[in-house]
Amino acid sequence: MASSVDMASESPEPEILMESKxxxxxxxxxxxxxxxxxxxxxxxTAHPLLERLRFLSISAANLDEFYMVRVAGLxxxxxxxxxxxxxxxxxxxxxxxxxxxxxxxxxxxxxxxxKNLLVELRNAGVSVITPDELNKEDLxxxxxxxxxxxxxxxxxxxxDPAHPFPFIQNLGFGMFLELVRKNDxxxxxxxxxxxxxxxxxxxxxxxxxRYISVENIVTLFLGHFFPGYTxxxxxxxxxxxxxxxxxxxxxxxxxxxxxTALKRRRRGSVIRLKVDVEMPQSFIDFLVAELDxxxxxxxxxxxxxxxxxxxxxxxxxxxxxCFTPHTPRYPERVRQTGGDIFAAISNKDIIVHHPxxxxxAVVHFIRQAxxxxxxxxxxHTLYRTSTNSPVVSALxxxxxxxxxxxxxxxxxxxxxxxxxIKWARDLERAGAQVIYGFIDLKTHSKVSAVVRREGKALKxxxxxxxxxxxxxxxxxxxxxxxxxxxxxxxxxxxLMFNYITGYAKPKGLTKLVLSPYSLRDSLIEMIEDEIExxxxxxxxxxxxxxxxxxxxxxxxxxxxxxxxxxxxxxVIRGICCLRPGxxxxxxxxxxxxxxxxxxxxxxIVCFGAGRKLPSPEAKVFISSADWMQRNFDRRVETLVxxxxxxxxxxxLDQIMVACLKDTAQSWRLTKNGDYQRVEGGKKPFSAHNxxxxxxxxxxxxxxxxxxxxxxKLVPPS
Numbered sequence: 001m002a003s004s005v006d007m008a009s010e011s012p013e014p015e016i017l018m019e020s021k022x023x024x025x026x027x028x029x030x031x032x033x034x035x036x037x038x039x040x041x042x043x044x045t046a047h048p049l050l051e052r053l054r055f056l057s058i059s060a061a062n063l064d065e066f067y068m069v070r071v072a073g074l075x076x077x078x079x080x081x082x083x084x085x086x087x088x089x090x091x092x093x094x095x096x097x098x099x100x101x102x103x104x105x106x107x108x109x110x111x112x113x114x115k116n117l118l119v120e121l122r123n124a125g126v127s128v129i130t131p132d133e134l135n136k137e138d139l140x141x142x143x144x145x146x147x148x149x150x151x152x153x154x155x156x157x158x159x160d161p162a163h164p165f166p167f168i169q170n171l172g173f174g175m176f177l178e179l180v181r182k183n184d185x186x187x188x189x190x191x192x193x194x195x196x197x198x199x200x201x202x203x204x205x206x207x208x209x210r211y212i213s214v215e216n217i218v219t220l221f222l223g224h225f226f227p228g229y230t231x232x233x234x235x236x237x238x239x240x241x242x243x244x245x246x247x248x249x250x251x252x253x254x255x256x257x258x259x260t261a262l263k264r265r266r267r268g269s270v271i272r273l274k275v276d277v278e279m280p281q282s283f284i285d286f287l288v289a290e291l292d293x294x295x296x297x298x299x300x301x302x303x304x305x306x307x308x309x310x311x312x313x314x315x316x317x318x319x320x321x322c323f324t325p326h327t328p329r330y331p332e333r334v335r336q337t338g339g340d341i342f343a344a345i346s347n348k349d350i351i352v353h354h355p356x357x358x359x360x361a362v363v364h365f366i367r368q369a370x371x372x373x374x375x376x377x378x379x380h381t382l383y384r385t386s387t388n389s390p391v392v393s394a395l396x397x398x399x400x401x402x403x404x405x406x407x408x409x410x411x412x413x414x415x416x417x418x419x420x421i422k423w424a425r426d427l428e429r430a431g432a433q434v435i436y437g438f439i440d441l442k443t444h445s446k447v448s449a450v451v452r453r454e455g456k457a458l459k460x461x462x463x464x465x466x467x468x469x470x471x472x473x474x475x476x477x478x479x480x481x482x483x484x485x486x487x488x489x490x491x492x493x494x495l496m497f498n499y500i501t502g503y504a505k506p507k508g509l510t511k512l513v514l515s516p517y518s519l520r521d522s523l524i525e526m527i528e529d530e531i532e533x534x535x536x537x538x539x540x541x542x543x544x545x546x547x548x549x550x551x552x553x554x555x556x557x558x559x560x561x562x563x564x565x566x567x568x569x570x571v572i573r574g575i576c577c578l579r580p581g582x583x584x585x586x587x588x589x590x591x592x593x594x595x596x597x598x599x600x601x602x603x604i605v606c607f608g609a610g611r612k613l614p615s616p617e618a619k620v621f622i623s624s625a626d627w628m629q630r631n632f633d634r635r636v637e638t639l640v641x642x643x644x645x646x647x648x649x650x651x652l653d654q655i656m657v658a659c660l661k662d663t664a665q666s667w668r669l670t671k672n673g674d675y676q677r678v679e680g681g682k683k684p685f686s687a688h689n690x691x692x693x694x695x696x697x698x699x700x701x702x703x704x705x706x707x708x709x710x711x712k713l714v715p716p717s
Contacts, residue, residue, distance in 0.1 A: 017585040018559060021089030025577045025673045027550055028070055028095055032102045033675055034574040035062045037595045037667055039106065040677075042113045046664075049117070049124055050314045050321040051597070056113050060307035063103065064171065064240055071099060072242035072271045087552050087577065100296060111303030114310070126209045126318060128201065131216050139220075141205055142212070146221050150214070153198060156225040159189040165290040168193065170241040173306055175215065176283045177222075179229040187232070189286070192225060194218065200309035209317055213304075235279025237287065238305045240272040274299045323597055326692055328358035328475070332700050341365050342372070342452065345461055345483045349644035351622075351651060351698045352481040354467065355598060356691040359474035362481050363390045365463055369450040370398035376458075377404040377451040379497045381443055382423065384468040391469045392423050399432040406433045408500050410443045435501050437636075441516065443500060444631070445624045445638040449493045460490035464640045466602040466622055477601040478691075480622050480655075482640060482647070486511070489640070500636065513639035515625060520553065520632040522639065526607050526619065527557045527566075533610045534565040541567045541608035543656055547601060548575040548626040562588040567613075571659045572669075573600040575628075581671045593675065596665030597688050604656055605639070614653045614715065622651065650697040657713040662687040 017023060041047060042056040077084070077092035086095060118128055134142070157166055168174070174193035181188065194214055201211040215236060222231055270291045275284055277300055288295060304310070314322070331350060337343040341364050344350060352361045367390070369375045378398050385391055399405040409424045424434045437443045446465035451458055467479030492512035499506045499514075506514055513522045527542060534540035542561065549555065549570065555578045558568055568589040570576070580589040594600050603623040611617050625637035642648050664686035666678040690713075 017582070018556065021085075021087070023559065023579060023585060024088040024552065024555065025579060026086060026088045026090060026095065026098065027575055027577055028074070028099050029102060029673070030575045030577055031066060031070070032099065032106060033673070034593070034595075035059050035066070036106055036109075037593060037675060038062065039109060039113065041595055042117070047597075048321050048323060049120055050126075050318065051323055053117055053121070053310055054314055056110060056117065057308050057311035059106075060110060060310075063106065064308060065243075067103075067240045067272050068170070068243035071096070072269075074099070075242070075269075075271060096296070104299065107299065107301060110307055111301065114304055114307060121313075124318075124321060126211075126313070126315065126321070128211045128213070128313065129204075131212075131220055134212075138204055142202075142217060142220065145202065146217055146224075150198060150217060151221070151224055153195065154192060154218070154225070157191045157193075159191060166191065166193075168239060168291075170243055171196065171238065171306075173238045174236070175218070176235050176237060176279065176287065177226075177231060178233040178280075178283070179226050180232045181229050183228070188229065190226065192218065192222075199312060200306065201312050203315075209315060211313060233280050233283065235283050236276040236305050237279065238274045239270050239291070240274075242269045242271050270297065272297050272299060274301050274305050276300075276305055277302045326355070328355055328360075329695060330358045331361055331698075332695075333698075334361065334364070339364075341368055341483070342450075342461055345485050346459075349482065349484045349486070349647050349698065351642070351647045351696070352483070353602075353650075353655065353691065353696050354474040354479045354481065355476060356478075357696060359471045359481075361483075362463060362465070362469065362474075363394065363471065365450070365461075365483065366391050366394040366448065367397075369452075369461075370394045370401070370403070372452065374454065375403060375450055375452045377406075379406045379447075379449045379451075379493075380469075381408045381410070381445055381447050381500075382469060383410045383442075383444055383446065384473075385423065385470050389423070389469070390471060392426065395432060396427060396430040399427065399430040402431075404433075405431070406435065406497065406501065408435045408437055408443050408497075410437050433501075437500065441634055441636055442630075443636040445496070445514075445636050447493060447496065447638060449490070449497065459485060460487075460493065461485050462489060462493055464622065464624075464638060466604075466624060476599055478598045480602045480604070480651070482622055482642070484644075486643075496636075496638070511641055513621075515632050515635060515637040519625060519637055519639055520551065523554060523605070523627070524557050527554075527561050529609070530566045530607055531561050531564040533608070534561075538610045539567075539608055539612040540565065540610075541569075541606075541613040543569050543604075543606040543613055543660070544627075545571040545600070545602060545604040545656060545659055546626050547573050547603070548628050550575055550577050550626075550628040551632060552577075554627045558589060559585050562586045569660055571600070576669055579671050579673065580669055586671075591669040592660075592662070592666045592678065593669065594659060594662055594665050594687060595667065596686070600659075602655075604651060606652055606656060614657060616645070616648070618648075618652055620648050620652050644698070647698045653713065654694075654697060655691075657715045658685075658687040658690050660715050661685050661713060664689070 038055055039059040042052045074092050074096045082092055085091060157163060159165060172193060174191055177190045177192065179188045179190055198214050200214055202217060204210040204212060270293055273287060273293060284298060331352060333350060334341050334344045369378050380395060395405055395407055407427050428434050446468060448463040450461045452461060462484055464482045465479060467477050488510045489512060492509045495506040495509060496514060498504045513519050530540040530542055549572050558578060562568055566588060570591045571594060572591055573593055576591055580586050580591045603625060605621045605623060606613060607619040608615060609617055609619050620642040621639050622642060623639045625631040631637050642651050662685055663678050663680035664684040667675040668678050669675055
């Protein structure tokens with residue numbers, strides 16, 4: 001292991017810096033920093049009050065998932081006595097210690113925000129009340145509500161030799177009770193689980209918007225469950241289990257394997273147990289013994305357990321406390337062809353920017369393919385989609401009408417496995433050819449190809465996405481959908497699908513870059529081209545917009561480029577393991593993160609190619625892949641070139657520049673791994689507001705010539 005180097009001090013020689021483990025930020029700590037940025041939006045008074053509550057609930061849900069998957073992985077390494085160091089030089093135990101320390105600080109801040117929001121919500125006319133605030137009418141109504149809507153669902157469980165400790169599912173929430181029998185003072189321990197099927201908060205009747213929590217309702221009527229007993233002590237708990245799924249390499253039946261694995265997930269080992277401050281220590285000791293817990297997994301919370309449930313308080317009754325609704329635009333170019341999306345694509349490539357432009361364009365593409373008698377084949381990858389998915393419905397319709405429909409359904413899409421199994425069976429019943437992907441790879445690319453007979457020739461129309469085929473997510477996630485009929489890309493897509501369905505390694509790709517074969521190497525090659533331009537004294541630039549930057553080989557290549565004088569600007573929403581701004585290592589790298597109303601999810605990569613960005617000659621790509629080892633080595637991903645002039649202008653000069661210019665919702669990454677909110681000045685520039693108020697270039701068609709032009713953006717210096 002290289003000797004420790006103080007990255008914040010006067011930097012040593014580049015060769016020494018490039019050998020130090022400290023050139024990387026820890027991945028897990030970087031993710032916690034991202035979740036802290038989400039949480040800070042809960043305190044951002046520029047947002048409406050209920051939207052601030054939404055940010056708080058998202059940060060809590062994110063933290064639960066982080067422990068289910070990432071921290072569960074650390075525990076797995078510790079139990080297996082794995083000593084492998086992380087890229088930044090930490091053992092699994094060291095990582096767990098740092099993660100728990102930072103997570104505890106995050107939890108405290110979440111509870112502070114919750115208490116502050118409670119006061120502000122009450123002042124705004126939305127109250128979460130306590131039992132002592134209930135009047136007689138409230139109590140009477142609650143008694144009826146409890147007896148009809150809650151009591152029939154709950155099952156009290158005594159804990160004694162005849163009643164062993166029960167299994168508690170992932171995210172299980174409930175009460176631990178100590179009871180005393182009135183006639184002989186005999187003590188009894190009991191559990192009362194509050195299942196997720198119950199509303200966490202109940203709206204009380206009346207014009208005033210008032211809520212009360214389910215645990216407070218149950219506490220009011222505990223006597224219904226334990227007649228003849230008094231409550232001597234009680235406390236609330238909530239647990240998180242390991243929810244990752246390990247795939248057996250030799251599994252013969254992927255569907256059956258995943259059905260079994262989903263059942264295992266519900267019974268995964270407990271990774272974390274949160275208890276409220278009212279929980280007596282003797283109760284905690286009992287739970288530790290029964291759940292076989294390491295005490296490091298115990299977290300005492302002074303406040304509300306399960307803050308993710310506060311999303312239930314975001315009421316439609318108070319639209320004034322939410323963001324003004326945004327109605328996505330539909331591409332005018334498609335309207336100008338009478339709704340014929342194939343005709344619009346034939347005229348020129350189109351890119352649709354979600355959520356500012358409607359996901360209906362993607363659904364329209366699949367539905368028109370299903371209904372068009374000239375369409376003979378559809379090939380489609382499906383990673384995630386919605387309940388009652390219109391995309392899947394259209395694919396089923398196409399199969400039922402006799403078209404050749406091939407769908408790759410990725411069963412390893414975390415937390416969507418069960419839904420994907422259902423879609424797979426529905427498609428198979430309709431006559432579609434369903435492929436379940438690879439045992440050792442996830443198919444994460446988002447591609448749909450429609451083969452249409454036009455005269456005596458066949459023409460392929462394609463959709464490439466940076467996000468999933470999920471119309472609900474497309475209302476919140478910022479993503480790109482590229483529609484094209486490019487003949488070279490069509491050949492490449494055929495090779496890609498042949499690889500997915502028949503394991504034929506794609507050879508002869510001309511435009512499409514594919515992982516796990518060439519994506520990392522291609523990116524490194526293009527970064528090294530910029531290094532050569534810098535050495536020749538030409539402008540040299542790399543711009544990228546990603547969700548995560550983790551891969552050490554890519555990071556080291558970016559460090560090398562920075563030292564050569566290449567200007568590197570990165571917009572990384574979440575994890576970033578690169579340290580920017582260190583003299584002799586990364587002084588030409590600037591990293592920001594946008595966290596706001598919409599979730600930044602699109603992946604864009606731009607290279608100056610010997611000219612200053614933005615430039616018409618720049619190499620511009622959209623991608624399904626973040627820059628992580630898993631995307632390069634263990635997933636099928638795409639990197640798609642943007643060549644059409646208007647689309648190129650939109651992606652580079654409009655979308656990418658706006659994200660770099662953002663000062664309203666951006667955070668700057670410092671060399672020590674901290675994030676500082678970017679100062680917006682008197683007139684902060686919001687990329688999200690810009691996209692909501694300015695129509696995109698490629699979808700405007702004739703309107704681009706007759707309507708007021710989109711204002712030109714100048715990138716920050």
